[in-house]
Amino acid sequence: MLDTSTKNTDEIRGRLSVWLAKKKLAHRPLGFDYQGVETLQIRSEDWLSIAVALYVYGFNYLRSQCAYDVAPGGLLASVYHFTKVQDDADQPEEVCIKVFVSRQNPKIPSIFWIWKSADFQERESYDMLGITHESHPRLKRILMPDSWIGWPLRKDYIVPDFYELQDAY
Amino acid sequence: MTMLATKTSPMIISMGPQHPSMHGVLRLIVTLDGEDVIDCEPVLGYLHRGMEKIAENRTVIQYLPYVTRWDYLATMFTEAVTVNAPEKLTNIQVPKRASYIRIIMLELSRIASHLLWLGPFMADIGAQTPFFYILREREMIYDLFEAATGMRMMHNFFRIGGVAVDLPYGWVDKCLDFCDYFLPKIDEYEKLITRNPIFLKRVEGIGIIGREEAINWGLSGPMLRASGVKWDLRKVDHYECYDELDWQIQWQIGGDSLARYLVRIGEMRESVKIIQQALKIIPGGPFENLEARRLHRGKNSEWNDFEYQFISKKPSPTFKLPKQEHYIRAEAPKGELGIFLIGDDSVFPWRWKIRPPGFINLQILPQLVKGMKLADIMTILGSVDIIMGEVDR
Numbered sequence: 309m310l311d312t313s314t315k316n317t318d319e320i321r322g323r324l325s326v327w328l329a330k331k332k333l334a335h336r337p338l339g340f341d342y343q344g345v346e347t348l349q350i351r352s353e354d355w356l357s358i359a360v361a362l363y364v365y366g367f368n369y370l371r372s373q374c375a376y377d378v379a380p381g382g383l384l385a386s387v388y389h390f391t392k393v394q395d396d397a398d399q400p401e402e403v404c405i406k407v408f409v410s411r412q413n414p415k416i417p418s419i420f421w422i423w424k425s426a427d428f429q430e431r432e433s434y435d436m437l438g439i440t441h442e443s444h445p446r447l448k449r450i451l452m453p454d455s456w457i458g459w460p461l462r463k464d465y466i467v468p469d470f471y472e473l474q475d476a477y
Numbered sequence: 478m479t480m481l482a483t484k485t486s487p488m489i490i491s492m493g494p495q496h497p498s499m500h501g502v503l504r505l506i507v508t509l510d511g512e513d514v515i516d517c518e519p520v521l522g523y524l525h526r527g528m529e530k531i532a533e534n535r536t537v538i539q540y541l542p543y544v545t546r547w548d549y550l551a552t553m554f555t556e557a558v559t560v561n562a563p564e565k566l567t568n569i570q571v572p573k574r575a576s577y578i579r580i581i582m583l584e585l586s587r588i589a590s591h592l593l594w595l596g597p598f599m600a601d602i603g604a605q606t607p608f609f610y611i612l613r614e615r616e617m618i619y620d621l622f623e624a625a626t627g628m629r630m631m632h633n634f635f636r637i638g639g640v641a642v643d644l645p646y647g648w649v650d651k652c653l654d655f656c657d658y659f660l661p662k663i664d665e666y667e668k669l670i671t672r673n674p675i676f677l678k679r680v681e682g683i684g685i686i687g688r689e690e691a692i693n694w695g696l697s698g699p700m701l702r703a704s705g706v707k708w709d710l711r712k713v714d715h716y717e718c719y720d721e722l723d724w725q726i727q728w729q730i731g732g733d734s735l736a737r738y739l740v741r742i743g744e745m746r747e748s749v750k751i752i753q754q755a756l757k758i759i760p761g762g763p764f765e766n767l768e769a770r771r772l773h774r775g776k777n778s779e780w781n782d783f784e785y786q787f788i789s790k791k792p793s794p795t796f797k798l799p800k801q802e803h804y805i806r807a808e809a810p811k812g813e814l815g816i817f818l819i820g821d822d823s824v825f826p827w828r829w830k831i832r833p834p835g836f837i838n839l840q841i842l843p844q845l846v847k848g849m850k851l852a853d854i855m856t857i858l859g860s861v862d863i864i865m866g867e868v869d870r
Binding site for chain 1 (some may be wrong): 488836
């Protein structure tokens with residue numbers, strides 16, 4: 309599924325990708341998002357070691373972590389946005405990391421121990437999409453009730469007892 | 478010598494969701510050893526409305542009236558970021574005058590939010606009086622909002638490509654009057670609060686966050702700046718027209734509750750400065766009612782070119798989002814308010830992730846209150862400045 313070879317990717321390759329390649333860290337450049345932020349795909353099993361590498365590279369600030377359903381019945385994705393916080397910064401380097409996992413067994417290592425701000429956000433992506441963030445200290449539902457069944461933000465989620473107005477005759 | 482040793486087991490108390498100093502419906506499960514907090518676990522979700530899910534089958538126009546319910550005290554910011562995300566995804570340019578109207582509204586909203594932080598914060602630590610003062614000033618901001626947008630809190634004022642209407646006649650003068658009135662009022666607050674020994678005893682050295690810690694926990698806004706980081710998205714990202722105005726990032730190195738108070742007070746002053754400058758150099762002239770002048774001059778008037786085409790902006794209800802994605806943020810009074818938006822070549826977004834500042838800032842709370850006294854929970858939680866509407870969404 310994941311092609312970590314370097315062919316045909318040079319033209320969409322950003323600074324971080326070059327750096328990771330130099331360090332022989334497996335990743336796959338996904339081009340740039342609409343704001344020109346470099347986007348990389350990382351395999352779930354590589355994620356923890358590459359996360360440490362990113363921290364060493366200087367990304368000290370996890371500004372947002374979120375998850376989404378790539379396609380109904382398809383993969384789930386966890387998205388991380390990093391930046392470098394420093395004094396008097398002026399558009400510092402940013403990066404967007406995506407980790408794709410299968411819907412049947414969505415497991416991604418938790419980066420809580422590197423960036424503490426992942427705490428609630430990883431719990432939320434567990435709550436909403438059922439992604440298990442391994443080694444997260446308190447992985448349980450955060451916004452939905454503990455007894456809730458199902459993962460609300462998955463595209464194939466069916467709202468229980470949903471009352472359609474057109475059925476009201 | 479005999480000592481009477483009483484060994485008590487820790488007491489577990491559920492604080493909230495109805496507790497008045499929980500700022501809405503936050504619940505803290507607090508483990509206490511006498512007065513000392515051993516452990517604290519926040520329980521969220523009492524105000525969860527599934528706003529991200531709802532966004533997935535609403536067009537931007539349909540969704541706009543709802544977004545003011547995230548952070549209902551800084552409503553303009555939620556609208557701004559909701560409009561900015563699709564705007565930037567579809568390369569829509571915003572006329573200068575609209576941009577100025579936006580930042581004036583945003584800064585007024587920031588003042589209103591900081592005011593309604595100050596009052597309850599002081600009430601939390603036992604000073605009820607400032608609450609009445611801040612409401613007096615906040616009313617005036619809401620009067621200004623009402624005059625310009627028709628609503629006091631849930632304005633639905635921002636539109637893709639501009640704002641809903643031009644400023645009404647006389648509004649700019651009224652707003653300048655407010656600025657002149659408000660600046661001495663901040664001094665008045667400071668006279669009342671800043672050097673008050675009782676206040677200082679309650680906030681100094683309480684809830685200290687170090688610089689590295691603040692960055693690692695992903696804090697933003699006054700929380701981050703009070704820990705000695707000069708980081709303000711208005712300067713970092715250069716959005717809207719903040720660059721054209723002269724203002725400074727407010728920051729402190731204390732990292733405690735007092736520093737966060739000082740940052741917010743300073744930010745109110747800076748906001749007034751921004752508004753005053755923006756009102757003076759707003760394109761289209763300081764006197765308003767461009768709409769009437771535009772109609773008067775007819776089709777070829779200068780008021781009809783692009784720079785002034787924000788009046789009664791009516792974006793298409795079938796506004797399509799391209800198959801693109803990006804993360805857009807704005808500096809809200811509580812911190813970084815972000816949207817991760819994935820378009821799907823349809824009118825509905827595929828994913829609309831909200832990155833609320835309160836949600837992220839709240840994470841550090843258990844660590845801060847551990848080892849403190851029970852009464853410090855209110856101080857620390859108050860200084861974090863959360864709004865459950867955006868924490869739970």
